[in-house]
Amino acid sequence: MTNSAANIIEKGLTLVLGGTGKTGRRVVERLEALDVPVRMGSRSASPPFDWEDETTWPPVLRDVENVYLSYYPDLAAPGAREAVRAFTDAAVDAGVRRVVLLSGRGEPEAQECERVVRESGLAWTVVRSAWFAQNFSEDYLLHPVLAGEVTLPAGDVPEPFIDAGDIADVAVEALTRDGHDGEVYEVTGPRALTFTEAVAEIGRAAGREIAFVQVSADDYAAALGEQGLPEELAGFLTYLFANVLDGRNARPADGVRRALGREPRDFADYARDTAASGIWNA
Template sequence: MTTLITGATGKTGLRVAHRLQALDRDVRAVTRHSTPRFDWHDQTTWSEAVDGCASAYLTFQPDLGLPGADEIIGAFAAQAVAAGCSRLVLLSGRGEDGAQRAEQAMTASGAEWTILRSAFFLQNFTEGAFADELAAGSLSMVEHTVAEPFVDAADIADVAVAVLLDKEYVGRVLELTGPQLLTFEEAAHAIGGPAVAYQPVPTEDYIAVLTAAGLPAADAAGLAYLFEEVLDGRNAYVTGDVESVLGRAARSIDDLDRGEQS
């Protein structure tokens, strides 16, 4: 009963793999550099990755909401189900129209599916997109005025493992948030310190920030406009889904998991 983990060195994939291994579950953790190699954009890598797996935890890079992700997810899910890997848990984004198209493509595959719609990760400030800039004392973000219920990647991993191991969650959509609403500025100061210089910038300027950080131009533009889209208040509420699955409250920013081994 091997479980496939895509994005296995990512913020949630690594944590899910470690938790399953701690439970003596057989895990196949794949990336573009693993053996077998897995690349969402190279369909020739899919069959070896799913061969012999009964379930999978799926994360898509750089974001499930970007154009074309739905076609890729739909094709992969159909191939996985045909190969016997029918239990699929997909990490998705809250309020993203493109991500919901990808969800629909997966659910149409015949898989035993669960969807985890996640708020922005707290670990984006410590391990991900914002980490280097924050460590240097500043944070740039698309101009917006709403707060976000940032969620800890450790909670996402705990939920993912729970739903992978319990068929009660087949056919369920779970919205995963932290327990409080925070602005990006509040989160940046809570994690990086009060001296962090927060810089809200127009979307076009934020594209330049992302490209300077090394993202391809198309991905940078897609992410910047995606941030602009979802930071309009549609996600400015917390849910109880983490607690309903785990039987405990979601972690607050004060309990941030800063270690990949947690």
């Protein structure tokens, strides 16, 4: 973060949807460090929030001024646009003033959700994100890394992986300070790596041999099904690899620098610090 608590100009109650997720919990931590009142939006919170149960929305939105909107599993998932429209309508009715939307690069469906937010009547900022580096340590790729073999339908197409901490820093900046309304920040890391290169960097940082194996999208989808992954999530992941990871997002963007005035964190720094935490120890 580039701003101290003394610089923060917006301290209204902020609802963080997905408050236990990779970006949401980091947004919560940063807001609390700035003494901004926070309400968690998750099924385990009190009051609870559930995207599939609209009756849970009004209690969570009560007295809220700002919202960090992170949709699960992703804005490219079926039904996301309708859910985002219904939620932003409810937010307007509840008196919310500002929303910061976590979106995805190169996803036409996500950009439809962005349009919904822009037309909602709320002050808005879009944080359009590249692939999370933390998918290798806090999500479905952790177990393959621990097993020593990451199998994906991705090969030589580069991706400028973004650190989830940078996403949170940009989101908190937009939630707490003026000057970001109407902005679309495409946030990426400073350089693009193929998944082969990213896995190799993780292996070097962890001091272990970790192989990368490329498979077809069909074989990947079948493997996810055999592992018991929910059909919706498995279909979404297969869609991302088969359609979005085609080179359209290979070029790094300047969103972190535009929003924060600094460079984004490099993947090598993420790999080094994560390895030091011990999470990749077999």
